Amino acid sequence: NAGVTQTPKFQVLKTGQSMTLQCAQDMNHEYMSWYRQDPGMGLRLIHYSVGAGITDQGEVPNGYNVSRSTTEDFPLRLLSAAPSQTSVYFCASSGDGRSTDTQYFGPGTRLTVL
Amino acid sequence: GENVEQHPSTLSVQEGDSAVIKCTYSDSASNYFPWYKQELGKRPQLIIDIRSNVGEKKDQRIAVTLNKTAKHFSLHITETQPEDSAVYFCAASIGLQGGSEKLVFGKGTKLTVNP
Numbered sequence: 001n002a003g004v005t006q007t008p009k010f011q012v013l014k015t016g017q018s019m020t021l022q023c024a025q026d027m028n029h030e031y032m033s034w035y036r037q038d039p040g041m042g043l044r045l046i047h048y049s050v051g052a053g054i055t056d057q058g059e060v061p062n063g064y065n066v067s068r069s070t071t072e073d074f075p076l077r078l079l080s081a082a083p084s085q086t087s088v089y090f091c092a093s094s095g096d097g098r099s100t101d102t103q104y105f106g107p108g109t110r111l112t113v114l
Numbered sequence: 115g116e117n118v119e120q121h122p123s124t125l126s127v128q129e130g131d132s133a134v135i136k137c138t139y140s141d142s143a144s145n146y147f148p149w150y151k152q153e154l155g156k157r158p159q160l161i162i163d164i165r166s167n168v169g170e171k172k173d174q175r176i177a178v179t180l181n182k183t184a185k186h187f188s189l190h191i192t193e194t195q196p197e198d199s200a201v202y203f204c205a206a207s208i209g210l211q212g213g214s215e216k217l218v219f220g221k222g223t224k225l226t227v228n229p
Contacts, residue, residue: 033216040123042203042219043158050214058216090157102148103217105157 004106013081021076023091032074036087120220137204138186146207
């Protein structure tokens with residue numbers, strides 16, 4: 001199993017550009033989530049999904065969209081990038097459809113918005 | 115509101131000493147408390163977790179204690195080694211509408227173990 005994979009590893013955007021961060025898992029996990037990590041701020045939940053076709057907002061959803069058309073994939077879309085979205089983004093998944101099962105994190109995407 | 119406070123933000127110990135990191139949470143309904151270790155440039159990885167029906171859990175040199183009355187939980191690392199150097203995050207589960215839950219993370223503790 002590859003576990004949780006994320007692409008790209010690094011990305012530089014200009015203000016106003018849009019892009020999609022990809023996340024995939026091959027563990028048949030129901031629960032998937034996106035976090036952003038900023039220095040001194042810990043991990044903050046952006047969006048999450050408890051299964052295919054179901055998504056919901058986390059703590060900091062503004063400026064981001066998600067969809068969950070398959071169990072495996074959970075892409076994160078930045079609609080119009082802003083410098084405040086410069087961060088490291090982690091995707092995570094867990095097995096039983098809840099965040100209170102062990103969450104497995106992807107390797108992260110480091111995004112810089114100029 | 116939903117909040118997890120973590121202290122200290124940095125901790126430096128000598129190899130072989132013990133390290134203790136403490137977290138407090140605000141939601142009395144929280145029932146799951148994991149601890150993650152993140153090495154520099156790497157992803158967070160679960161090292162130990164505890165649920166609200168247990169007061170203490172151990173795994174070799176790592177232990178977690180939970181005091182539900184006081185709403186705090188702690189990570190204890192004994193006989194520290196240089197490879198324990200990392201950032202450690204605590205988290206607590208928060209209930210959401212519809213029955214699902216989310217994790218709220220503390221801001222992290224940078225642990226340095228000096229040889």
